[in-house]
Amino acid sequence: MVDQQIAEPSDDRRIITNARVLDAMRTVPRHQFVPEEMRPHAYRDRPLPIGHRQTISQPYIVALMSELLAVEPGHRVLEIGTGSGYQAAVLAELTDEVYSIELLAPLAEQARRSLRAEGYDSIQLRTGDGFRGWPEAAPFDSIILTCAIDEIPPPLWTQLKIGGRLVMPLGPQEGMQRLIVATKKDNGSRETETIIGVRFVPLVSDAAAPQ
Numbered sequence: 001m002v003d004q005q006i007a008e009p010s011d012d013r014r015i016i017t018n019a020r021v022l023d024a025m026r027t028v029p030r031h032q033f034v035p036e037e038m039r040p041h042a043y044r045d046r047p048l049p050i051g052h053r054q055t056i057s058q059p060y061i062v063a064l065m066s067e068l069l070a071v072e073p074g075h076r077v078l079e080i081g082t083g084s085g086y087q088a089a090v091l092a093e094l095t096d097e098v099y100s101i102e103l104l105a106p107l108a109e110q111a112r113r114s115l116r117a118e119g120y121d122s123i124q125l126r127t128g129d130g131f132r133g134w135p136e137a138a139p140f141d142s143i144i145l146t147c148a149i150d151e152i153p154p155p156l157w158t159q160l161k162i163g164g165r166l167v168m169p170l171g172p173q174e175g176m177q178r179l180i181v182a183t184k185k186d187n188g189s190r191e192t193e194t195i196i197g198v199r200f201v202p203l204v205s206d207a208a209a210p211q
């Protein structure tokens, strides 16, 4: 999977070069994070359903977002949308301090089981609305959202360190979104770069402005 889809793809616009990310992608067993009936497809180049109308992202997108986060050992990372737990496991290969929040309790429980079974005991998991972030654990070196919304949730921006990076699908709930990297500059201002068009499930929150 990693060689053909991520490290040496036929389409070299989508190559991932960060060696730590490639190692992490080689290490985490994706099949352990998908439902039983999806296991035969676990290493294909596509997103997969994980129940409750949610999906585990395509491996390339997981690798790309992990690379864009620029995680270094010792960094504290927050993920919004634990889903299957797969992205959290990849992040845990990059640093010891991973926090992840999932809105839907059954998915959060399943992710907890999968992560425990694979030995990812250091990941901090919470069930609830990630729009509000995890203030007690802030500030974070980087923040990743794996669900889409048309604004950067203000609490998440507050919880990002100066110099930190936030990676997310920005845009409407239906249709195309943009994968962006927003960097918090010295004076707290925002520098935003658009990477590619993407399609993620929506972030669901009472705290968000109506879309």
Ligand code: SAH
Residues within 6 Å of the ligand: 054, 055, 056, 057, 080, 081, 082, 083, 084, 085, 086, 087, 088, 101, 102, 103, 104, 107, 128, 129, 130, 131, 146, 147, 201, 202, 203, 204, 205
């Ligand atoms: N990172 C996941 C992909 C999950 S899909 C993986 O590796 O498998 C996005 C997830 O975001 C879904 O599980 C959805 O339930 C969750 N989600 C949606 N709104 C949320 C919110 N406000 N807070 C936390 N999680 C949310």
